[in-house]
Amino acid sequence: MAVPMLDLRIQYTELQNESDALWRDVMSNAAYIGGPRVTQLEEDIASYCGVKHCIACGNGTDALFLILEALGIRKRDEVITTPWTFFATAECIVHMGATPVFVDIEADTYNIDPDTIEAAITPRTKAIIPVDIFGQCADWDAIQAIADRHGLLLIEDACQAIGAGYRTRRAGSFGRAAAFSFFPTKNLGGAGDGGCITTDDDALAERVRLIAKHGEAGKYLHTAFGVNSRLDALQAGLLSLRLTKLDAWNEQRRSAAAYYRQQLSGVGDLVMPVERDYGRAVYHLFMVRSAQATDIVDFLRDRGIGTAIYYPKALHQQEVFETLPGYQKPRLPIAEACANKLFALPAWPGIQTEQLEQVVDAVHAYFD
Ligand SMILES: *Cc1c(COP(=O)(O)O)cnc(C)c1O
Numbered sequence: 001m002a003v004p005m006l007d008l009r010i011q012y013t014e015l016q017n018e019s020d021a022l023w024r025d026v027m028s029n030a031a032y033i034g035g036p037r038v039t040q041l042e043e044d045i046a047s048y049c050g051v052k053h054c055i056a057c058g059n060g061t062d063a064l065f066l067i068l069e070a071l072g073i074r075k076r077d078e079v080i081t082t083p084w085t086f087f088a089t090a091e092c093i094v095h096m097g098a099t100p101v102f103v104d105i106e107a108d109t110y111n112i113d114p115d116t117i118e119a120a121i122t123p124r125t126k127a128i129i130p131v132d133i134f135g136q137c138a139d140w141d142a143i144q145a146i147a148d149r150h151g152l153l154l155i156e157d158a159c160q161a162i163g164a165g166y167r168t169r170r171a172g173s174f175g176r177a178a179a180f181s182f183f184p185t186k187n188l189g190g191a192g193d194g195g196c197i198t199t200d201d202d203a204l205a206e207r208v209r210l211i212a213k214h215g216e217a218g219k220y221l222h223t224a225f226g227v228n229s230r231l232d233a234l235q236a237g238l239l240s241l242r243l244t245k246l247d248a249w250n251e252q253r254r255s256a257a258a259y260y261r262q263q264l265s266g267v268g269d270l271v272m273p274v275e276r277d278y279g280r281a282v283y284h285l286f287m288v289r290s291a292q293a294t295d296i297v298d299f300l301r302d303r304g305i306g307t308a309i310y311y312p313k314a315l316h317q318q319e320v321f322e323t324l325p326g327y328q329k330p331r332l333p334i335a336e337a338c339a340n341k342l343f344a345l346p347a348w349p350g351i352q353t354e355q356l357e358q359v360v361d362a363v364h365a366y367f368d
Pocket of ligand 1: 059062063086088090131159160183195
């Protein structure tokens, strides 16, 4: 039996009747964009994350852009972030004309290391963007304390972490605002692109809404230069349906993670991801570290097991950043040591016990 890296089908089959009815309803009413389903999703997500506002938008990249634009990150500002993330986190900083400043990560969670942040702060630093990487919250209390001490804006990239816990709170409730992605492969994914911003800040919520809709404050009254970033009714309806299953699906990811942890700890040089006791990870990806990661990936793929390296390079090793004026390439020993050394094992909701066993057997076979 092949074991794909990800199989999204149960997200359809477990809600098949409801999803089909939704599709027919949207099609027959021919009201495709915005509307009551989007408003409902915004209420559902805000309440799920424990925040006052949710603003739906086109995708997770837009969500980050809208937050930075609304908060007034501008040319010559510096924004501290993690090099261990998807490119979009840093790309949105560049699109503001600001400079990303990468700091090192924790060797066991791969999240931004709070102890590296203060040394990177300069008079130009405006904001910090930690990422809840692979579905585990960054250490928000420690990072918030630094932001408060230095008067910096704090923005959460929660794109990989919907449902993750940190003490009594959930991902999406940290900093001034958070960004989520509903790309199909994320823990809460649609049938296309989608994203949202969550925040407790009334004025920021209003500003984000304005910018996401061409700065239109009233019918053809434009008070800012914005963009077009919106969610369609089909995505919104589907995401509200799937949100009702999210906790159960995240629990299945956690079970798969627990099984791998139990079966693979101590095998070869494999290092299992550490789950901090401050929270509850939702394993967007279950990442294992090995000096032989690229060989293991080839070995597993030859045996029909889907796996992938995240990430082949840390972001500061992407040469494109060196084209930025004023950018200084840092030395980040931990992130550099992780490049090409972390691979994901299949841990999606609905994965069968036999499939998990097959993965474990194949990994054992590699080291035998
Ligand atoms: C997926 C992702 C994004 C971007 O989301 P899109 O919906 O693909 O634009 C941003 N940051 C992180 C950490 C992500 O995983």
